Amino acid sequence: MATAEIRIQSPRMNGRRAAESRRPAVLRLLQAERSEEIFPLLLEEIIALGNPRALVVDVNLDSGEVTPAAALKWPRTQMEKFTTALWMQEHPLSSVFHAGRPEVLPKSSLHNRPLYIHPILYSNRNLCWEADRIRTGTCLAVQNFRRERRIRLEDQVCSTCDMRAYAAAVIVELPKTYTDQHVAELADLIDLANRYLSRLFKVEHYYNRMRDMEITIAQMGTVMQSMADPVILTDTQHRVIMQNKAAERFFRVPEEMTEGLVRAVEFNNLLFSAALSSMLVSGSDSHRDLTLVDAIEGEEMLFEAVSAPTFGHDGIQLGTVTVMRDVTDLRRADQELRLNYERLSDAEEVVRQDRDRLNLIIENVGDPIVVCDGKAKIVLVDPLAQKLFGDESDAVRDTIQFQNQTKLTAFIDAFTASFADRETAPLRLFNPTLRQEIEYDARSGKIFGERGQVAYTVTVLRDLTALRRVEQLKVERRMLEIEKFAATGRLAATIAHEVNNPMEAIKNAIYLLASAIPDTAAPVYNILKSETERVARIVRQMLGLYRNTEQVKPVNVNTIIEDTLLLLNRQLQRAKVELQTELRVLPDAVIAADQIRQVLSNLVINARDAMPEGGKLRIRSRHIPGSDEMHGWVRILIADTGSGIPREMIRSIFEPFVTTKGERGTGLGLWIVKGIIQNHAGKLSVKSTPGKGTTFKIDLPVVKL
Amino acid sequence: MSADRKYRVLVVDDEAAVLLTYRLILERQGYEVMACGTSVQAIAAMEKQKFDVVLCDYSLEEQHTGFEVISAARKLDAGVPAALLTGYATKETADEAASQGIGVMFKPIEIEEFLATTSNMLRRNNEPKQEGGEEDNRGPQNLH
Numbered sequence: 001m002a003t004a005e006i007r008i009q010s011p012r013m014n015g016r017r018a019a020e021s022r023r024p025a026v027l028r029l030l031q032a033e034r035s036e037e038i039f040p041l042l043l044e045e046i047i048a049l050g051n052p053r054a055l056v057v058d059v060n061l062d063s064g065e066v067t068p069a070a071a072l073k074w075p076r077t078q079m080e081k082f083t084t085a086l087w088m089q090e091h092p093l094s095s096v097f098h099a100g101r102p103e104v105l106p107k108s109s110l111h112n113r114p115l116y117i118h119p120i121l122y123s124n125r126n127l128c129w130e131a132d133r134i135r136t137g138t139c140l141a142v143q144n145f146r147r148e149r150r151i152r153l154e155d156q157v158c159s160t161c162d163m164r165a166y167a168a169a170v171i172v173e174l175p176k177t178y179t180d181q182h183v184a185e186l187a188d189l190i191d192l193a194n195r196y197l198s199r200l201f202k203v204e205h206y207y208n209r210m211r212d213m214e215i216t217i218a219q220m221g222t223v224m225q226s227m228a229d230p231v232i233l234t235d236t237q238h239r240v241i242m243q244n245k246a247a248e249r250f251f252r253v254p255e256e257m258t259e260g261l262v263r264a265v266e267f268n269n270l271l272f273s274a275a276l277s278s279m280l281v282s283g284s285d286s287h288r289d290l291t292l293v294d295a296i297e298g299e300e301m302l303f304e305a306v307s308a309p310t311f312g313h314d315g316i317q318l319g320t321v322t323v324m325r326d327v328t329d330l331r332r333a334d335q336e337l338r339l340n341y342e343r344l345s346d347a348e349e350v351v352r353q354d355r356d357r358l359n360l361i362i363e364n365v366g367d368p369i370v371v372c373d374g375k376a377k378i379v380l381v382d383p384l385a386q387k388l389f390g391d392e393s394d395a396v397r398d399t400i401q402f403q404n405q406t407k408l409t410a411f412i413d414a415f416t417a418s419f420a421d422r423e424t425a426p427l428r429l430f431n432p433t434l435r436q437e438i439e440y441d442a443r444s445g446k447i448f449g450e451r452g453q454v455a456y457t458v459t460v461l462r463d464l465t466a467l468r469r470v471e472q473l474k475v476e477r478r479m480l481e482i483e484k485f486a487a488t489g490r491l492a493a494t495i496a497h498e499v500n501n502p503m504e505a506i507k508n509a510i511y512l513l514a515s516a517i518p519d520t521a522a523p524v525y526n527i528l529k530s531e532t533e534r535v536a537r538i539v540r541q542m543l544g545l546y547r548n549t550e551q552v553k554p555v556n557v558n559t560i561i562e563d564t565l566l567l568l569n570r571q572l573q574r575a576k577v578e579l580q581t582e583l584r585v586l587p588d589a590v591i592a593a594d595q596i597r598q599v600l601s602n603l604v605i606n607a608r609d610a611m612p613e614g615g616k617l618r619i620r621s622r623h624i625p626g627s628d629e630m631h632g633w634v635r636i637l638i639a640d641t642g643s644g645i646p647r648e649m650i651r652s653i654f655e656p657f658v659t660t661k662g663e664r665g666t667g668l669g670l671w672i673v674k675g676i677i678q679n680h681a682g683k684l685s686v687k688s689t690p691g692k693g694t695t696f697k698i699d700l701p702v703v704k705l
Numbered sequence: 706m707s708a709d710r711k712y713r714v715l716v717v718d719d720e721a722a723v724l725l726t727y728r729l730i731l732e733r734q735g736y737e738v739m740a741c742g743t744s745v746q747a748i749a750a751m752e753k754q755k756f757d758v759v760l761c762d763y764s765l766e767e768q769h770t771g772f773e774v775i776s777a778a779r780k781l782d783a784g785v786p787a788a789l790l791t792g793y794a795t796k797e798t799a800d801e802a803a804s805q806g807i808g809v810m811f812k813p814i815e816i817e818e819f820l821a822t823t824s825n826m827l828r829r830n831n832e833p834k835q836e837g838g839e840e841d842n843r844g845p846q847n848l849h
Contacts, residue, residue: 500792500812501720508726511816512733536813539792 029193035200042170042193043072049186052113052173057082059097059167061156066093069168081110082171086153093117096169097153102187104174116172116186120194122156122165122201129206130161134313140165141198163205166197229326230303233310235319238273247324250292264293272305276320279307289331290324302328368440368461374454376412378405385461388429404429408442408459415444416454422446427461439464499539506532538668554588557596557634557700558621564600565619568608576614577607584622589634589700595676596700602669603638603696609661610642610694617641624699633683636698644690653686711737712827715756717747717774718790719766727760734820744769748777755782758826760810763791763798775807786826790814 025045032038039056046054058069064086068079084091086098092110096103102118105111124141131139140158143151144165156165170190174183224231230247234240243251250268275288287306294301303324310318368385372378381389389408390401407429415423427442441462449455510529517525561583565572572579607617618639626632645653645660652658654674659667677684681701688694714736718724721742728740739756741747744765751759759778761771775787788808791798802809810822 501723504812504814505720505722505726507813508723508730508816512726512729540811540813 025189026192029196032196032200035197035204038193038197038200039070039168040072042190043070045189045193046170046172046186047072049182049189050175051116051186052175054173055079055082055171057093057169057171059086059153059169061153061164061167064154066097066169074173078111093169093171097167100147100150102190104183111173113176114174114178116174116183117169118172118187118190119167119169120190120197121167122163122198123194124198124202125195128158128161128163128202134160136160141202161205161209163202166201227323230322230324232272232322232324233319234276234322236317238276238320241319249294249296253295261293261295261298264298265295268292268295272322275305276307276322279305280309280320289327300328301326302331367463370408370459370461372409372412372416372457372459374416374449374456376409376416376457378408379456387432388461400430400432411442412444412457412459416446416457426464429461431463499535503532503536503539507536552590552592554590555593555596556586556588557591557636558583558586560591560593560596561600561619561621561636564597564604568601568604572604572608572617575608575611577611578614578616580616580618582618582620584620586621586623586634587632587702589702591680591700592676595679599673599676599698600636600638602673606669607638607640607642607694610640610644615641615693623702626702630703632702633699634702636700637695638698639693639695641693644692644694645686645688646690650686650688654684711735712757713737713739713754714758714760714823715739715741715747715750715778716760717741717744717765717771718762719743719764720762723762730816730819731823734823736823742766744774747774751778751781756785757830758823759785759787760790760823761787763789772801772805772807775805784830786830788822788826 025048028045029038029041032041043054043056053073054071055068055074056070057066059066066082066084066086068074068082071079082093084093086094088094092105092108096105096117097119100119100121102116105115105117107114121144122141123144124139125145127137127139127142131137131142138159140151140156140160140163144156153167156167157163158165170193172186224242224244227244228246230250231244232240232247232251233242240251251265251272253262253265271290271292275290279286279288286308287304290303290305292301292303293299304327305322305324307320307322309320312318366384368388369380369382370378370385370389371380378389381391388401389405390398407427411425411427422443422445424441424443427440428437429440430436431438441464442459443462444457444459446454447456447458510525510532513525561581565579565581569579604617604619611617618637620635620637620639622635624633624635643660649658649660653660654670658670674684677698677700683697683699685697686694687697714731716724716727716731716738717740718727719742724740724742728738731738739750739754741750747761756778759775761774763771765771765774771789771791775789778785778787786808788810789798789802790810790812792812799809808822808826810819
């Protein structure tokens with residue numbers, strides 16, 4: 001507050017005062033627009049009332065110091081006496097302040113004339129706006145006004161609005177003669193001035209608070225803007241009230257942006273609004289993950305949004321503050337980590353499965369398997385090999401296993417040192433189960449290390465005796481099949497024999513009757529004759545197979561083919577069947593020539609019958625060498641371009657009484673062919689495409705003698 | 706087939722119906738036929754007269770075989786042509802027949818084949834004899 005002297009010396013103030021001197025004091029005081037203008041006006045009014053001089057002392061409520069603040073007509077030299085402190089009890093001013101009441105002080109040490117001392121304190125008849133708004137009665141100004149409860153000067157702070165009160169005292173030198181009336185008028189004037197002062201003080205307080213708040217807001221704004229993370233303040237409708245630059249990047253549509261980015265911003269807003277809503281609904285869980293598009297860079301970023309509601313003094317929610325943390329890198333790292341972990345466990349699973357599968361294979365191979373390291377030391381054995389060599393971890397082995405292992409080690413040592421990648425050699429080992437020495441076929445392979453050295457060797461031991469047993473079994477099975485065929489044949493022969501003799505008689509009788517049949521009976525006689533011939537044919541076919549009368553001898557199959565074709569050539573020509581032969585050089589096969597002739601004859605006749613409109617018949621032969629020099633095959637292919645065999649019949653075509661020729665066929669031809677080929681230990685197969693043709697393949701074994 | 710001389714055929718089969726038809730067929734062909742149902746009858750017949758050819762079923766009554774009949778015939782006439790008529794022959798049977806020069810005809814026999822084989826056997830047997838002239842004429846015809 002400015003001192004009174006400055007005011008008095010102000011020409012403007014002097015001029016105004018001269019012009020307005022006639023107005024009542026009340027109105028003159030009202031001219032004060034600022035709190036510091038009150039005291040000069042008041043002092044002028046006090047002097048105007050006829051008081052010689054007046055002084056205002058101000059109390060610093062923080063320090064308790066009392067100092068003159070404004071004076072009118074008071075000599076500066078006398079003012080020092082009014083400088084004191086609240087705690088100086090002996091000072092007349094102190095007691096006045098502590099009493100809180102105006103007092104007339106007669107001639108004293110303080111002043112040589114009577115003084116009127118009027119303490120003033122921030123006070124108001126009505127609640128301040130703050131107290132009014134939050135509906136509380138504890139307003140310091142009102143409390144001071146009502147004097148209901150004395151508040152010590154040290155405690156003059158409003159509990160509602162935090163306003164620190166002011167305290168001062170107006171000291172007036174009374175005229176030589178003064179009345180109570182005069183003092184009362186003076187008191188009223190000072191009280192009135194105080195009320196004006198309080199009002200101005202309150203306005204100024206609010207102004208100051210507003211400025212403080214502006215500063216605070218500016219500071220907060222600076223803090224907010226300086227944050228790298230987006231911060232957004234929204235109202236209860238999720239409308240953005242405030243956001244920092246980092247947030248604008250995502251939620252504000254700046255100029256000069258592509259349509260796509262505008263859409264991205266709109267989408268961001270939508271996402272944010274949805275996240276806010278869900279956070280408000282869930283209440284306690286107030287953070288969400290948001291993927292937003294950076295409107296400037298155009299890249300996706302992942303944020304963790306943390307929201308906190310903001311409440312007013314009345315507890316009503318004003319809005320929400322949301323701070324977003326860029327967790328893109330964090331989440332990416334997290335995802336990467338998780339992905340890597342998953343990959344790792346997947347890989348682990350694959351390896352585990354592979355190992356299990358390998359173990360399963362090894363356990364089911366049925367042959368002992370031994371894996372040795374580069375120094376021929378056993379590192380892995382399967383259960384079968386374990387019986388032979390003992391467990392790889394087993395330090396103590398019995399003598400048999402020890403002996404076996406010594407033999408194996410010698411073999412593996414030699415193999416490891418050799419240049420061969422794989423090797424097969426016989427290895428005699430003692431089999432503890434069979435209690436005898438057995439010859440194994442040891443097949444070894446090398447597994448190379450990174451530097452090309454032999455890391456491991458894998459050895460599979462094949463029990464040749466077991467292998468031989470399998471061979472034996474195969475032979476037995478074949479024998480059984482032949483036996484079965486022979487048994488079927490014998491049965492057929494017996495039946496045929498029983499049928500044969502009556503058949504012979506019937507056939508002969510029909511022959512004998514031929515000349516004795518009247519013309520009228522000829523059709524019936526012909527049926528009798530042809531049907532009987534058919535039965536005779538069937539019987540002959542069946543028995544033909546078992547007239548196993550021929551000696552086997554080495555024959556060139558090509559000559560048999562040529563013989564057969566020579567016999568059938570005319571028939572084929574008549575049926576308009578074009579014959580193509582491709583007969584290569586063949587070794588002799590040990591066969592029954594007549595039977596093979598029958599086979600060829602049957603197949604050629606079948607081919608002819610399959611081509612009623614004519615066609616092409618290809619007969620080829622060639623030598624198929626076997627795995628060794630001793631053995632091999634003679635292959636005969638007979639292919640027609642006929643009607644083919646229906647798919648559903650192809651499996652049964654070699655069974656007896658199955659025919660594609662209807663009435664004309666006996667259904668025995670291919671059955672006989674099969675029987676003959678089987679008797680020769682040969683192989684017979686057929687391929688047929690209905691409408692395209694049929695190919696029979698015959699393989700006859702050749703043994704070099 | 707000459708009119709003044711008839712070949713004499715011995716046919717043996719234990720099946721009466723078959724035997725009868727063989728006889729009728731051969732007779733129609735102009736042969737003189739002796740038909741026997743058992744090996745015993747056949748051997749008895751051979752002892753009474755000589756035959757130009759013996760056609761004999763393989764399996765006869767009571768385990769008797771055609772071989773017995775044919776060997777009996779050969780004892781009386783070493784060069785007599787003979788054939789076995791059979792529905793089924795094992796390898797051994799066929800081998801034995803081949804080694805003794807006995808023909809084999811498999812039932813059911815095509816009548817043409819039956820007749821052709823029979824006449825072939827007769828002709829072959831008589832050809833060298835024709836060189837000897839008299840013996841040929843004396844043969845079966847004289848016996849009648």
